[in-house]
Amino acid sequence: MKLVGPGLVAGAGVAVWAVGGLGGAVGPAVHAQPGATAAAPTATAVPVGGRLQADNACYVRLPDLPRALYGGFGAYNDETGVLTFAGGAEKRSEENTISYHDLYALKLDGSAGGWTRVPYEGNAVGYLRDIDRGCREMSSVRVSASRWLSVLGKDGCDGTTRRRGDIKELTVGASASPAGVRWRAGSAIEGAVPTELDAGRRELARAFAAYDTRRGRLVFGQGAFNDERAETTRDEVYAAVNYGGAQWKVNLLLPGGPIPSRRYGSCAAYVNDPDTGVDGVIVVGGQEGQPPGTGAQTYKEVWWLDFSRSASGEWSNITARFANMADYGARREGACAYNPATKTLYTWFGRGSSGIPDGASRTVGLWRVSLAQLADAAAPLTWERLAKDNMKGVGAGGRRSIPNVYDWRNNRLFVLGGRGGSDEIDEFDEVWALYPDVTGEACANLDPYAPFGSGVPSPTPAPAPTATPVPGLTAQACPNLDRVVPVAVINAALANPPAVLGWGQLCTPGLPESPTNTWRSRLTLQNRSAAYHPIFNGVVFKCGCP
Known part of the structure; x- marks a missing residue:
């Protein structure tokens, strides 16, 4: 469903639209389950190119993603202005999730009106x-x-038909093209992994992860192999060390202190302050694993994993140090990042609490806390709200399952896609840049492309996803397909094959083209034994006909 809303924004946010075109669609694209109502904006949506004034921050809507997705991988090079998004999923029903592998890039210099699909192979x-x-x-x-890392995940993160979780490294260079954005060949977990991780096929989802710059290692943990079963939600912590080029060796850490209860959807950042001796990972919020609708607890907690005395770490619950923790509330599946220059932790979006002042269960809020006094156990810490959780005008509203992507060089945070809606099965294509401490005329005149270029792209729609061109390949419908699929659907698919799943893919992905491994070009039903459905059983391109 496409929601389009011209007009002014009412409520807590103040919209500023007359700022030039940034390209893209006017309203947010929302994918909703058949029969359900898509998440509608609580006020008229800010279009691409518009600004939204929060209490103490400026929200700028950037060109939309080519597809509405949640749970994707994001990366950004703050030296070149190249922003990327890969993977992600659509939640078509409680039982039906579609995962994606496409890689997209956008250079924030004003030279393009939308995202570019970056093909990759091997x-x-x-x-x-x-x-x-x-x-x-x-x-x-x-x-x-x-250098950015995609850490574990589900449905084929290893790039093979084993469909395991993995560690993949993405190189983000100077251009939004295959020359500038590429997966590092050979990046993967190498060797045996700890038993707990191996038992779940390494498909750890919604885990916290941060890079320990002092020791040159990746630290990750908690998460879930299945968020609907408490016993598959985890409390372990791991460290992965890069060796032999792009390969990673994973080991189980055994921190001391009281261990946080099992959870997924917590958010973490590595904090290192040589001046005060602070060295560790701060972990915020999370959710216990239980079936939907069972009253699973979202945690109103902040934990500290201290590495200053031991590389294995020591856990401590520092929630009580936050004087206004009740105002911040319970949180999960949002984004967070630590700015070492200002010694400040930021958290944004995710699931929150409607019971706090100006709260919302699906939040668009932006919060921060100074960690300058973290080393002093007696010093209180205080959350500062920069944007209300229930602020109006942020497209389709609050969302979760967004990647931690930020730009300290230009002091901004990004929102890429996400999942929300009243039934939690809607995905969004919106992209936002959040600027703390930018208000008034500074917000109205803010140019998100200024650091890397002076031009503003023409307001052209973001391109639809495209598949790798295959010279000489002709799309053909399988015989008698019109008996089970509407003719209009068939004609639309044959007129625009790149918009249909399977087009431009080899029969066996990962192997080179050969007489026995040709391109998929025959249009048929995804499941020929079931009735056609535009969402649950649509048309796809396959190698042959049934």
């Missing part, structure tokens, strides 16, 4: 490239400006 390079496969609900971790 065995085990990036995610598994197959129908309904890819990677979702991984963690996004910055190693350096040009």
Whole structure:
């Protein structure tokens, strides 16, 4: 469903629209379950190119993603202005989730009106490239400006038909093209992994993850193999060390202190302050694993994993140090990041609490806390709200399952896609940049492209996803397909094959083209033994006909 809303925004946010075109659609694209009502904005949506003034922040809507997705991998090079998004999923029903593998890039210099699809190929390079496969609900971790890690996840994150979780490295360079954005060949977990992780096929989803710059290692943990079963929600913590080029060795850490209860959807950041001796990972919120509708607890907690005395760490619950924790409330599945220059932790969006002042169960809020006094156990810490959780005008409203992507060079945070809606099965294509401490005329005149270019792209729609061109390939419908699929659907698919799943893919992804491994070009039903349905059983391109 496409929601389009011209007009002014009412409520807590103040919209400023007359700022030039940034390209893209006017309203947010929302995918909703058949028979359900898509999440509608609580006020008229800010279009692409518009600004929304929060209490103490400026929200700028950037060009939309080519597809509405949640749980994707995000990365950004703050030295070149290239923003990327890969993988993600659509939640078509409680039982039906479609994963994706596409990689997109956008250079924030004003030179383009939308995102570019970046093709990639090669065995085990990036995610598994197959129908309904890819990677979702991984963690996004910055190693350096040009190096980002996709950490574990589900549905083919290893790039093979084993469909396991994995660690994949993305290089983000100077251009939104295959030359500038590419998966690092050979990046993967190497060797045996701890028993607990192996038992779940490494498909750890919605885990926390952060990069320990002092020791040069990835630290991740908690998460879930299945969020509807308490016993598959985890409390372990792991460390992964890069060796032998792009390969990673994973070990189980055994921190001391009281261990946080099992949870998924917590958010974490590595904090290192040599001046005060602070060295560890701060972990915020999370959710216990239980079936939907059973009253599972969302945690109103902040934990500290201290590495200052031991590389294995020591847990401590520091929730009581936050004087206004009740105002912040319970949180899960949002984004967070730590700015070492200002010693400040930021958290934004996710699931929240409607019981706090200006709260919302699906939040668009932005919060921060100074950690300058973290080393002093007697010093209180205080959350500061920069944007209300229930602020109006942010497209389709609050959302969760967004990657941790940020830009400290220009002091901004990103929102890429996400999942929400009253029934929690809607995905969004919106992209936002959040600027703390920017208000008034500074918000109205803010140019998100200024750091990397002076031009503003023409307001052209973001391109639809495209498949790799295959010279000489002709799309053909399987015989008698019109008996089970509406003719209009068939004609639309044949007129625009790249918009249909399977087009531009080899029969066996990861292997080179050959006489026995040709391109998929025959249009048929996804499941020929079931009735056609536009969402649950649509048309796809396959290698042959039944």
